[in-house]
Amino acid sequence: MTSNTSPSANQVIPPPLHEVNGSNLLAVVLMITATMFIAATTVLAKALGTTSLGAPLHPIQITHGRFVFAFLALCMTLPAFWRHLNTKPNIRLHIGRTSLGGSGVCLMFAAVAHIPLSDATAISFLNPVFGMALAALLLGEKVGPWRWSAAAIALTGAFILLRPGPDSFQPAALLALGAAFFLGVELIFIKRLSGREPMFQILLTNNFIGCIVASVAVIAFWQPPTVQQWIALAALGALMACAQTCFVNAMKRAEASFIVVFSYSTLVFATIYDLVIFDVMPDAISILGAITILTGALLLAWREGRAKL
Template sequence: MTTRALLNTPQNPALAAALILLATVFIAATTLIAKALGTVAAGPALHPLQISFGRFLFAFVAITAVVAIRRPRFVSPHWGLHLGRTSFGWLGVTLMFASVAYIPLADATAITFLNPVFGMLLAIPLLGERVGPWRWAAAAIALVGAMILLRPTPASFQPASLLALAAAMVMGLELIFIKRLAGRERPLQILWFNNMLGCGIASVAVLAVWQTPTAAQWGLLAALGLLMACAQGCFINGMARADASFVAPFSYATLIFATVYDLLFFAMAPDWITVSGAGVILAGAALLAWREGRQRPSAQPPSGGDQDFSR
């Protein structure tokens, strides 16, 4: 969908909110499946590289089926930007899947909400962007929340939390490439190339750790990829039907669904540290989203629109 197509899409805020919320249901479900596959809950634990392989393989199959049915016209892709975006996206999702095997889904999800903060910080040296006091304040608030979730005391520190923090940093780098791609190519084309390249990278990386999944694990890997493809589709269509500043807060519902899933399937209730840290991160991320929405011209499409769905 080009910028012109985005602007000509009928605006429907209620439908946009519903689509974004549905996308968060799918996203939280992918982390739940990744946790089941990375632990003994679904059989012998699979390596994170194998889980991310399943995510990209089956998402690529699903999106290819959509492309085959719709037959969109693809323009010449910017291979350098696609490769950079996908490489960091693949690494980020792999680190995320590694973290959820050891820490609560709510903690990992909240920490990865730092990715737009890291994207903002990295845009200063890499894109030459200027950051005002409101954006600095938002970043500081979110980083304080991350420190709370890291539980930086000898008795409570969770080393696996650093995996989620690294995932957020890498996804922040991915946002730099997403911003460069914004407006250059249609979203469906970007998604297809992203998943195609991701499938290729993941296929090579998984060779070093491959173990044959059980039939149930193959089913979960397929569900992981299909849910991710559905989430990306819902998110793109939601973003096309309302301003980014309106729909952005709804994406934070991922944290709610991740917490519910963890409680229902792993009996892991969030403690006061999780609630406090997640609340602080969400406050910083919401402030940043609000500020970005006020500064972005209404005719400009969201530059980092799929930031929460690059997994």
């Protein structure tokens, strides 16, 4: 998919990666920060989709709240970023990105309501693998043996945490798998948009379109939320807005095939939240899986650093 939209004259576009010292490091920090917020939204989605805060909400209603409150959070900062809205949006790319991302998020919210958070998170780690493969196919990015090896190591850690067995084949696990695919394809749209439009415009347009689509879809599934659920929905949307801001900035500063591997750190934060909030102590398998995932990410970071010497 191509676009006739070109960056405006006064838009600041980062120079090529090989000309920017520390660009990859900043991208890694932004991506890890994004995963911290993403893990928190998944915890909130699980609470909303179960009886923790009242009668369970449908995944589409949770997704609707995610878009509405994220859009409101971004609108609150609109005066500070108004001058950045200086490029005509590529509506086709935005609709494609929002459709894929919204579908992926909705499927993920449905999955975490029925299977353990660690299982759903582990399955979702296929998302960066899909993204990396599609980046090579559609964006022409070079994915060498070191990147493939690092991704394979991290994916092995995800399967360790999945604890393969009969429970892995329950229907809800397939929802998480579908979420991973949709979110992986969305990475390509995000990468294309990040080189054409200002970051804030991408986030605002994405959440605006999401609000419209989700508001229509939620009509058939709406039920009055409790006070606690309203608070959780608002927090979910605000955290997602923060996650998107960090994520898009990370994608803008590094190749997709490099930076998406670091999204595996979502599992680390999910484990921490389980321990702090639900008093769930990670067992030996959880620790082994987390170490394996981090090994893959660190191997990739080390190789990238050696290549630039």
